[in-house]
Amino acid sequence: MKLEMGYIHISDIEFSSESKIENGKLYVSTDALKALVLEDEKLKDVSFDIARPGESVRITPVKDVIEPRVKVEGKGGVFPGIISKVDTVGSGKTYALKGMAVVTAGKIVGFQEGVIDMTGPGADYTPFSKLINLVMVCEPVDEIEPHEYEKAVRIAGFKAAAYIGELAKSLTPDETKVYETETIKEGMAKYPDLPRVAYVHMLQSQGLLHDTYVYGVDAKQILPTMLNPTECMDGAIVSGNCVSACDKNPTYVHQNNPVVHDLLEEHGKTINFVCHIVTNENVYLADKQRSSDWTAKLCKMLDLDGVIVSQEGFGNPDTDLIMNCKKIEAEGIKTVIITDEYAGRDGKSQSLADADAAADAVVTAGNANQVVVLPKLDKVIGTLDYITKIAGASENTLREDGSLEVEIQVITGATNEVGFTTLSAR
């Protein structure tokens, strides 16, 4: 499968009467975008704002972050199975607007949503502070259930991102990158001496407000299955997850999953990147057993030498992570797991809720309980109503000078478990 990614660099965003992209600048008609978003009768209003890197702006509560894209050639469209037909994606040509994102915000589940600071120490902890963010704050109709609100905001974000992506369809990309992978048999013949490696990608799937969708299917209902690595890159996986700001994977992270990108970079050089395996993290223990058995079985059937496993979330997913690791290792396949840690504010507590001797190669994305002080910023997009209530905050969070003392788990993407993060030991 061969995917050509065309990158169009966006240098600024401005509200305008007409939506267009000119000389790298995105002009957005808020009237057009508002009409699109309010097609959903569950939403009664939406407001738009722009947050640029370095500005004294705090965005909260953040729901999702999405990279605008457009399918230019080949099968399928953006967000297949959700707002495009369910054709298999991952081949042909896709343009992505780099340097910007659509950020959806709203009071869906007050205590579990995140913060993006565009300047100061908080900005250092989130990769999304480096983007020009078009923020949509969506207001629901009265008497709506949180999961209905989540769905409306989720779809509104995808529609807005697709609308903006469409503006780039006739442009010439600033940069083009081609990703190509072989079939199983072709790969074996082409790289007989390279270790066979796959990526086991665990998707948040614990129920309403904790969902991930694969081609529009709730990941809770899937059996572990194989994707071509370029499918995820082309929008096959999207987030419907409202919880755990620091270590959830917003849609932007699925579109730009660094594990997929790095494995593709090494494909044909140091490894043979055989395939991308997606699995789930259900609450029901029999589901966990079935999925981890199947993941290990697929790894064995593919005659893999090594596997990278990433999880999403804490607690319940730790069990899936360790079950996957143990069972894959038991098949004689080396595993490396990627996680974050909840090791307490002093870093001295047990980091994960589960462990096993087979998990002897671990990459950590950081301690989510680490405390940071975020200074008062000039402008808030969204609301600070929930800032003392979100996970990682406390009654001491809001200090007299307006600064916030919080654990980094409040910051969107701070300890992202596919490594889409700014924390590093380097």
Added chain:
Amino acid sequence: MPDSLFGCRPFIVVKEVVRLEDYVIVTNNPLVEEREGKTHTVELYDVGIEEILRLIRDRVHSGQRLLTHPLSGSVKPGETPYKSVLMTRGKEPFDLMSVELIQSAIEACGKFSFKRDEYDERAMRDFRIIDWTLIKSALESADSF
């Protein structure tokens, strides 16, 4: 009476397959009883998060098996006041996984602090809804046969 039909073994209820009558929901979340109480057996206790986890642990020690993860939702104990789990109704041989999971959940409580006074009714309602949606997702799996 033949022991097979068309060459197949008779249907056997394996351990993992539980029926509605085989399990109970143990919870401290009143919304779970409100939403699921008419169709499921719900045992509601008016206790805090740590107490409900200890109560579940005691039941595990007495032979009931956990059917759901006690750290569901990536909502940390201590960051939510509510927890619901599915457990087998009857007693079974000692299940090590259940013991390890519940013990680990109780230990995780120590890392977080939940202070009920800090939360207004809207936030408490959100906590109840989240816990209910988590157990509901497990019921969909449990009741799928």
